[in-house]
Amino acid sequence: MNINGVAIDDTFAEAFTMRVARIVITGRNPKWAREAAVKMTGFATSVIGCKCEAGIERELPAAETPDGRPGVSVLFLTMDKESLPRQLVVRLGQTVLTCPTTACFDGLPSVPDRLAVGKALRVFGDGFQASKVIGGKRYWRIPVMEGEFLIEETFGMQKGVGGGNFLILAEDADHGLEAAEAAVDAMTNQPGVILPFPGGVVRSGSKVGSKRYKSMIATTNDAFSPTLRAVTASQVPEGVNSVLEIVLDGTDGPSIEAAMRVGIRAACRPGVRAISAGNYGGKLGPHHFHLRKILA
Amino acid sequence: MSETIVLSLTQAPEHALVADCIAPDRFAALAAKEIASLGVFHGGRAARLGDFFKVTGERSPNLRLEGDLGRVRGIGTGMTGGAMVIDGPSGRDLGVAMAGGRIEVRGSTGDNVGGARPGAAKGMTGGEIVIRGSAGDDAGVRMRRGLLVILGDVGRGTGRAMIAGTIVLFGKTGPGAGRFLKRGTIVALAAMERPVTYRYACTYRPPHVGVLLRYLRARSGVPVSDRHVIGRYERYSGDLAELGKGEILQWAGE
Numbered sequence: 144m145n146i147n148g149v150a151i152d153d154t155f156a157e158a159f160t161m162r163v164a165r166i167v168i169t170g171r172n173p174k175w176a177r178e179a180a181v182k183m184t185g186f187a188t189s190v191i192g193c194k195c196e197a198g199i200e201r202e203l204p205a206a207e208t209p210d211g212r213p214g215v216s217v218l219f220l221t222m223d224k225e226s227l228p229r230q231l232v233v234r235l236g237q238t239v240l241t242c243p244t245t246a247c248f249d250g251l252p253s254v255p256d257r258l259a260v261g262k263a264l265r266v267f268g269d270g271f272q273a274s275k276v277i278g279g280k281r282y283w284r285i286p287v288m289e290g291e292f293l294i295e296e297t298f299g300m301q302k303g304v305g306g307g308n309f310l311i312l313a314e315d316a317d318h319g320l321e322a323a324e325a326a327v328d329a330m331t332n333q334p335g336v337i338l339p340f341p342g343g344v345v346r347s348g349s350k351v352g353s354k355r356y357k358s359m360i361a362t363t364n365d366a367f368s369p370t371l372r373a374v375t376a377s378q379v380p381e382g383v384n385s386v387l388e389i390v391l392d393g394t395d396g397p398s399i400e401a402a403m404r405v406g407i408r409a410a411c412r413p414g415v416r417a418i419s420a421g422n423y424g425g426k427l428g429p430h431h432f433h434l435r436k437i438l439a
Numbered sequence: 440m441s442e443t444i445v446l447s448l449t450q451a452p453e454h455a456l457v458a459d460c461i462a463p464d465r466f467a468a469l470a471a472k473e474i475a476s477l478g479v480f481h482g483g484r485a486a487r488l489g490d491f492f493k494v495t496g497e498r499s500p501n502l503r504l505e506g507d508l509g510r511v512r513g514i515g516t517g518m519t520g521g522a523m524v525i526d527g528p529s530g531r532d533l534g535v536a537m538a539g540g541r542i543e544v545r546g547s548t549g550d551n552v553g554g555a556r557p558g559a560a561k562g563m564t565g566g567e568i569v570i571r572g573s574a575g576d577d578a579g580v581r582m583r584r585g586l587l588v589i590l591g592d593v594g595r596g597t598g599r600a601m602i603a604g605t606i607v608l609f610g611k612t613g614p615g616a617g618r619f620l621k622r623g624t625i626v627a628l629a630a631m632e633r634p635v636t637y638r639y640a641c642t643y644r645p646p647h648v649g650v651l652l653r654y655l656r657a658r659s660g661v662p663v664s665d666r667h668v669i670g671r672y673e674r675y676s677g678d679l680a681e682l683g684k685g686e687i688l689q690w691a692g693e
Contacts, residue, residue, distance in 0.1 A: 210649040211668055246646045273622070273684070275605065275647045276584070278654045284647055293646035 144435050149411035149418060151434050156308045156403070157422035158430035161190075161220040162227045163303030163394055164258065165200070165250030168239055169214035173202060179242035180215040183234050187219075188340045189390075191349070191361050195230045196220045196305055196392050198337030209248045210293075216250055218337045220305050220392050227300055228258040236264050240285070240292050247292075251299030252280070261294040304430050307391035307399040310348070310367060310419040311410050316385040318414025320344075323387045329409035335398030336391055345388040348421060364421070383416050396430055400437050407438060441496030444474065448506025450491045454482030455530070459513030461488070463502040463521025463540060471497040500540075504529075509549070515542050516556075518566065531575060537585065539566045543659060547572030550594065553587045554580040561602065563587065569659050576613065579606045582623065588655060590662075598625050601685065605651065621682040626651070628667055628690045637677030642691050645672055666693045 144151040168183070170176035180199050187197035196219075203214035219234070221227040239247050247261070265272045265283040273284045274296070281296040311326070313319030327343035330336065338344075348367060353359035365375040367386045372379050379386065389406060393399040407418050420434055444466050460477040469477075474497065475489025488494075492504075500521035508514065508529045515523055515534040522541045525533075531549030534542050536556050552574050555562035562581040573591030580596065582604040589597075592610035599615060601623040608616075612631035625631075626648060652668045655661040672688040 209653070210646055211653050212649070275624070275651070277586075277647070277651050278658060282647055282650065284645075290641075290643040291646055293650070 144438065146408060146411040146418075146438065148413075149415045151407070151438060152417055152419040153435055154420050155422055155425070155434065156306070156420035156432040157425060157428040158304050158306040158308075158396075158399065158432065159222070159428040160430070161196070161222055161303045161305035161392065162224045162300055163218055163220045163392070164227060164231060164298050164300050165394070166217040166219055166231075166235070166239075166298065167203065167208060167214050167248040167250045168217060169203075169208045169210050169212040169246050169248070170242070171212065171244035173213040173215075175242060175244045176213050176215045177202070179239045179245045180217050182238035182242065183219075184217055184339075185238075187234075188345075190220075190222050190305070194221065194226065195234075196337075196339040197234075198339045198392070200337055201332040201334065210246055212246075214248075218303070218335075218392065218394065220303050222305075224256070224300060228260055228263070231258065231260045231298065232263045235260060235294070236267065240264060240267065240287070240294075243289055245292070247294040249280075249295045249298040251301060254299030254301045256300045257297040258300050259296065260298050261296040264294055265296075301394065303392065303394050304396055304399055305392040306428060307393065307403060307430070307432055308348075308421050309389055309403060309407055309410075309434065310421060311387045311389070311415055312367075312380060312383040312417040312419060313385045313387070313415050314382060315414065318412075319385040319387045322410040322412050322415045323389060325412060326389055326406040326410040330389075330391070330402045330406040333398070333402040333405065335394040336402040337393070338389060339392055340390055343389060345390055348386070348388040351423060351427075367419075367421075378419070380417060388421065396432075399430075400432060403432060403434075404437050407434065440498040442499060443501040443503055444471075444494065444496040444499045446474075446488075446492040446494055446502070446504045448491060448504075448508065448511075449493045451507065452481055452491060452510045454510070456481050456486075456491060456511045457513050458488060458491075458511050459516035459532070459535075461502075461504070461511075461514045461523075462516065462518040463500050463523045464519045466502055467498060467500040467521060469497065471495070473497075512549070515540075518542070520566075528572065534563060534566070534568045536561070537563045537566045537568070541566060542568045544568075544570045544572065547591060548574050550575035551577045551580060552589075553578060553582055553585065563604065567659075569655070569661060573610065579604070582606070586651075588659075588661060598623065600681075601625075607651070607655070617685070617687050618678060619681050620678045620685040622684045624685065625687045626672075626690075627687060631687070631689065633675055633687055633689075634678060634680075636680040637675040637687055638679060640674040640676050640686075642671050642673045644669070645674070645688055648672060648688060669693065 208214040349361035528546035576594035
């Protein structure tokens, strides 16, 4: 299979089941909603080092938010359900509570698994906090120096998917980056999906464990590192001199598939030789995204 | 089972008609005949609901009342769920001690809406009441939880001794509103007279008011203007003669 002359490898991306929450942050204007979201999703690229993965799902117009102000939807993922509320309480408390004009709402209201995040944060109000029940949902009003911070008492948590990916094998670094940027642009605002890495792109894809250092749980993906082609069991084809990875997390498999479809198609452009994907032989992650099946 | 039970007033009461049996959650398990045979008091004398109303439909948590119910008292007393629409005015004690569900009155109502039974410590403890017209005295007295919205004017003592909950007032407010309020919120979109035991705190944009007003607009079709949704409100803390953890939020413009 090839698209625009770019070969699509007969392989699959292997992804994992994670726990995900959707946080809707609103602000007086898009700038302040985004400021809070950017801080909240900072240093949240991979559970390997950050213990969580997070990103901006999309910007929300005022008509789509509970308080009628511009907002941003954030997806926040962890590997297990115990760590999700802990991470959320810390992150929301330090980044959204502190940000001028923001309010914070649950983006998964119909999910039965509830995390008492707002309930935990309310104690910042030192006894001056007050709750309001509106339409069956409880909100906490926390007095702050600027005025009041409003947050829903609970947030929904559901199973999500982390680690969807594809690799862009390019003739050189410039063409690889252009293709990756085109893919990210195409996948931006896709519902139910985030790209947790900087600009949505990873240059340092990893393999599990280490060949040399026992303490390392992840090390460089030498099979796809062009500089190591001559000294390792390389999977870098002839004519490829740079490989970039796009990692996708999402609320469910179909959302990841839909985003991969548009992203890969956008990445198939001059200067790109092939599209591949990272997997562990299918033994670690239950979600397998077969590139050719997605693009058929 | 019907989609909606309709009670149409066929015999206008000459005296006060105490009909505290009318509640959608009670009707949800009853046949039309059983509903018609429920007891009421007319001028202090026992009677049947069917003596005054024609009952159409059965076994539904949705209820509609038709006719001039200005003399019918205690509708929705102790109601815990379901939805009730009153197509016209209703009498006093509407939704007294209500714990859940929704009441909408497409007209005015009498005294003590969402209030307490005589001598009771708590009034309304949950649910929502929307009055599209005016209300009499003592609306939301000793309210513990829930939402009471009055689009028209209200009489004296609104939210008196409120324990918690929210009252939204669109029209003029009589004297004594919020007196002895412990917690809870009175949102006043028009000018209101405040007890002297309230103290001004600040003027700000309370985020929950925007959420609340948008909810009312979407859920009940309440005509809320954007200037109220995004507006600034003066916050008055009180009643400082009581616990003082409540507030009056007075709209102060955009």
